[in-house]
Amino acid sequence: MAPRVELVGITRRFGALTANAGVDLTLESGVIHALLGENGAGKSTLVKILYGLLQPDAGEIRIDGRPVRFDSPRAARAAGIGMVFQHFSLFEDFTALENIAVSIPGAVADRRLRARVAAKAAEFGLAIDLDRPVHSLSAGERQRIEILRALMLDPRVLVLDEPTSVLTPAETELLFRTIEAVARAGAAVLFISHKLEEVRRLCSAATILRAGRVVARVDPRATPAKALASLMVGTGIADLRAAPAHALGAPVLVVEGLSVAPEGAHGIALERLDLAVRAGEIVAIAGVAGNGQSEFYAALSGEAGAVRAGRIAIAGLDVTRAGINARRRAGAAFVPEARLGQATLPQASLAENVALSWHATEDLGQPLLDRGRLGAIAQAVIGAFDVRPAAPAAPAAALSGGNLQKYIVGREIAREPALIVIDQPSWGVDARAATHIRQTLIDLAGRGAAILVITQDLDEALDLADRIAVMRGGRLSVPIPARGASRETIGMMMTGAPAAEAVPA
Amino acid sequence: MTETLPLILATILTAATPLMIAALGEHVVERAGVINLGVEGMMIVGAASGFAVAVLADSSPLGLLAGLLAGLGLAVAFGLAVVVFATNQVATGLALTILGLGLAGLVGQGFVGQPRAAMAPLAIPLLAEIPVVGPALFTGDPVFFLSLGLVALVAFVLSRTRLGLLLRAAGENQDSAHALGLPVMRLRFAAILFGGAMAGLAGAYLSLIYTRFWSPGMSAGRGWIALALVVFAGGKVWRLVFGAYLFGGITVAQLHAQAGAIGLPSQLLSALPYVMTIAALLALSLGGRKGQGAAGSLGQPFVPER
Numbered sequence: 037m038a039p040r041v042e043l044v045g046i047t048r049r050f051g052a053l054t055a056n057a058g059v060d061l062t063l064e065s066g067v068i069h070a071l072l073g074e075n076g077a078g079k080s081t082l083v084k085i086l087y088g089l090l091q092p093d094a095g096e097i098r099i100d101g102r103p104v105r106f107d108s109p110r111a112a113r114a115a116g117i118g119m120v121f122q123h124f125s126l127f128e129d130f131t132a133l134e135n136i137a138v139s140i141p142g143a144v145a146d147r148r149l150r151a152r153v154a155a156k157a158a159e160f161g162l163a164i165d166l167d168r169p170v171h172s173l174s175a176g177e178r179q180r181i182e183i184l185r186a187l188m189l190d191p192r193v194l195v196l197d198e199p200t201s202v203l204t205p206a207e208t209e210l211l212f213r214t215i216e217a218v219a220r221a222g223a224a225v226l227f228i229s230h231k232l233e234e235v236r237r238l239c240s241a242a243t244i245l246r247a248g249r250v251v252a253r254v255d256p257r258a259t260p261a262k263a264l265a266s267l268m269v270g271t272g273i274a275d276l277r278a279a280p281a282h283a284l285g286a287p288v289l290v291v292e293g294l295s296v297a298p299e300g301a302h303g304i305a306l307e308r309l310d311l312a313v314r315a316g317e318i319v320a321i322a323g324v325a326g327n328g329q330s331e332f333y334a335a336l337s338g339e340a341g342a343v344r345a346g347r348i349a350i351a352g353l354d355v356t357r358a359g360i361n362a363r364r365r366a367g368a369a370f371v372p373e374a375r376l377g378q379a380t381l382p383q384a385s386l387a388e389n390v391a392l393s394w395h396a397t398e399d400l401g402q403p404l405l406d407r408g409r410l411g412a413i414a415q416a417v418i419g420a421f422d423v424r425p426a427a428p429a430a431p432a433a434a435l436s437g438g439n440l441q442k443y444i445v446g447r448e449i450a451r452e453p454a455l456i457v458i459d460q461p462s463w464g465v466d467a468r469a470a471t472h473i474r475q476t477l478i479d480l481a482g483r484g485a486a487i488l489v490i491t492q493d494l495d496e497a498l499d500l501a502d503r504i505a506v507m508r509g510g511r512l513s514v515p516i517p518a519r520g521a522s523r524e525t526i527g528m529m530m531t532g533a534p535a536a537e538a539v540p541a
Numbered sequence: 542m543t544e545t546l547p548l549i550l551a552t553i554l555t556a557a558t559p560l561m562i563a564a565l566g567e568h569v570v571e572r573a574g575v576i577n578l579g580v581e582g583m584m585i586v587g588a589a590s591g592f593a594v595a596v597l598a599d600s601s602p603l604g605l606l607a608g609l610l611a612g613l614g615l616a617v618a619f620g621l622a623v624v625v626f627a628t629n630q631v632a633t634g635l636a637l638t639i640l641g642l643g644l645a646g647l648v649g650q651g652f653v654g655q656p657r658a659a660m661a662p663l664a665i666p667l668l669a670e671i672p673v674v675g676p677a678l679f680t681g682d683p684v685f686f687l688s689l690g691l692v693a694l695v696a697f698v699l700s701r702t703r704l705g706l707l708l709r710a711a712g713e714n715q716d717s718a719h720a721l722g723l724p725v726m727r728l729r730f731a732a733i734l735f736g737g738a739m740a741g742l743a744g745a746y747l748s749l750i751y752t753r754f755w756s757p758g759m760s761a762g763r764g765w766i767a768l769a770l771v772v773f774a775g776g777k778v779w780r781l782v783f784g785a786y787l788f789g790g791i792t793v794a795q796l797h798a799q800a801g802a803i804g805l806p807s808q809l810l811s812a813l814p815y816v817m818t819i820a821a822l823l824a825l826s827l828g829g830r831k832g833q834g835a836a837g838s839l840g841q842p843f844v845p846e847r
Contacts, residue, residue, distance in 0.1 A: 119720070121720065127710055
């Protein structure tokens, strides 16, 4: 019998970049197959081709042995391919039921559909309130809607693109049970992730992509995570070096009883946050995305947020009501999550982007900018952080995610801040650059700076931090020492167990 | 007073009906995620074409149909530009309004100042006999009754039918809609055609029923008020109806105030509906509902990745 899906020699180019180069992938019914690779390895391009969102330049798709052409998602869906997107493809103002109705040919959100959806939800053990608008739902609930929507079509192939990145550990467990049920029902499942431990638990086959090519096909259950990682990255990555032993200084960042009003209708209110970060210390804020981390970052940087109560002090200076430039003058540096548009101007050169944060503390020329000086600063950052292309005149938007993030972090560190607040330091950054950035932060702490890292990546928090606090529903847990803390402990804190109980005795 | 009150009520309805029809069309367009700033242009072309055809054929119904078709014609051009070629919707809409004003002057050239008889009113049996309210609400031109039917139809289609669901999906999140295999472009084109037809009909109503003459520039910013009404409605059809009659009422009230010589300059009174438009939008914005009710993908050109 022919396999359920065969992708043969798929090639896709975007300008000079070859995202997929002759990729072969075979999916069998009833098998959960992992697609592994770093950011930019070509995973998303490949599944978009399978789902009809992109057309291949060369290659063939076969379903049950028959060649097919998907010129739109509609054609792919008609052939039984269901997709659960990484960034949910839901309609915010619609109810859950309406969101599902949209995807079913001929359906409207009526009683008949509700009965069918409820039956399907019960079959796979998915608990969903069908009448609430999606914008009021948590990430886990949204994902259940996405999955239910895909299941309503009785898919013969189910593709899940990084489905666990926004889930708590408990929600992840629930998701895995659903995926296993789908596979048992006979569908071929393609599971895209870069969380290797999850892949090793869930999947019985894996295809590994690197730079658009298949580099290995392995049984993930029989392959150690370390081996999978080096297949993804190519060569082994250096381990992080701990900073030399150093004494912690006085608190540089002090947050006391900070409450911030929610931004907009769907925003999260911050409730009585307390936190102190001392000189030479790295503190990480972990938690599932959307629990107030972005709001906390905005309140710390002074970009947004109406402070209702409490205070923020940087290096002993009360900056609760101060703007971002006053905070920079107090010795702080900020690296926001959005690299293009917030941390940099996409079309401005790297040299010009220096002015974005440096202008607060440095005289960069009056009234005309001293371009020579900007270029020299950019060149120094590029050299120190191995940024490619090594051209101060290159526009920010031309850099890859990893290189741009190295440049932004480098630009801030070159200001020699006493405090750096960094939101998602390695989101969408390749493993090599992520390691480089983490090492830089560790070294900076070793030189006596206070560092606050906000991250969704639990491993990053455990690797980097001296202490970890968890953000949940706009509240911050008491920080616990990272040494000795386990993923399970912090996972429990994410789901609401108080820190005191979560700390192992 | 009991004799003039029905008359005033009837005038309010006549003043409100074109606003409501045009706004209803634009409401559907915006639900589908497109903003059409060409409503004013479509209305004035509808007014000129409708009046010209009505005079030439000596038939107001034919004139109304011609106005509707003229709006439809402009909508085809607008749809080709913003949907097929993904041009900037704001710039294209503004260009359409300017084009419409010129085009209408050309079409209506030979018809300036010609009078046109009123259409025979329809009276709903029994209900029209009710004192005061009856003659005002249940006796009127056919288009008034048609507009009420259209409101009910649009509300029903948008909230209850598959077509409405898909249309709102295309407006709420164009990328998700595309990823689910919905024909985003076709849905938007259809919505634009409906909006154009309504704007054209509203224009013909102005020249054939409201004023009963043609003069260049006679739409006098009503297309813009219709656009403001759509914002005011915030995605709810009943609010759109309420808003249209409120503005109709203000328009008529200022006419009466001018006639009654209450000592304010007439220009100030004429400006009242427009001042009220700004005030209403301001009140909505200050009420903390900024951006609420608008479709998520409103105004974004849709170009699917290939």
